[in-house]
Amino acid sequence: MDRTHFENGIEEVRMLPSFDDEHGGVIVEMEVPMDPNDFGVILRCSISKWKLQGKKGVWIKLPIELVNLVEAAVKLVVVQEKQGSFRGTGIWKIPTGIVEEGEDIFLGARREVKEETGIDTEFVDVLAFRQVHNTFFGKSDLFFLCMLRPLSFDIHKQDSEIEAAKWMPIAEYEAQPFAQKHYIYKYAAHLCLAKVDGVCTGFVPLPVASSFNDETSYLYVNNKDLSL
Known part of the structure; x- marks a missing residue:
């Protein structure tokens, strides 16, 4: 681990140990235990430098004995909304929206x-879904919690609907009083961490052909290698 020190009055930035991959990103392999708060600070400094270097992504490998660093390494992209019931509340929430007519769930999640x-x-899977009755136009509503893998990291928020957007550690997101009170947001944080830890298996879209026409639909299964 590189240490911050002063040489000739110039501060050098601490960096995580890494090496370049073949896709324009960097791979971090952690082996030495460290305080999660220190890890979070050094991770942010490292990401800032990697951005300046034009790196496209960061892949962090943590052995099971360093699982306490997961929450500092894993972040959600969160937004504050300009409209609706969240307007002016200062609450950070995950991006949400309504699937358009004729749009598949996984495409709608990426679009929003x-x-x-x-x-x-890129779409990873559906982690969970919730059903609520008598909502939009008196109809039932299905809310899908989806996990997506970022292919880019620089945020360019939607000015018309979004007040602010940023990357936030899951622990910080979950610590919001609103998230503590509204359990769907609290469960969302727990499910994301469970997914990272490999103890939660989501549902992936499996394309299936219709016997009535040539259209393709999607069956969501928890085994992407399923074959018939």
Whole structure:
């Protein structure tokens, strides 16, 4: 681990140990235990420098004995909304939206994140869903919690609907009084960490053909290698 020190009056930035991968990113392999708060600070400094170097992504490998560093390494992209019930509350929430008519769930999730934050993503899976009755126009509502993998990291928020957007550690997101009170947001944080820890298996879209027409639909399964 590089240490911050002063040489000739110039402060050198602490960096995580890393090496370049073949895709224009960097790979971090942690082996030495350290305080999670120190890890979070050094991680932010490292990411800032890697951005200046034009790196496209960061992959962090943590052995099981360093699992206490996970929350500092894993972040959510969160937004503050200009409209609706969250307007002016200062509450940070995950990007949400309504699937358009004829749009698949996984495509709608990617579109909403792109529209609100400018971040390109690839769909990973559906972690959970909730059903509520008598909501929009007196109809039932299905809310899907989806995990996406970022393909870009620079945020360009949607000015018309989003007041602010940023990357936030999951622990900080969960610590908000609103998240503590509204359990769907608290569960969202727990599910994300469970997914990172490998103890939560989500549902991936499996394309299936219709026997009535040529259209393709998607069956969401928790085994992406399923074959018939």
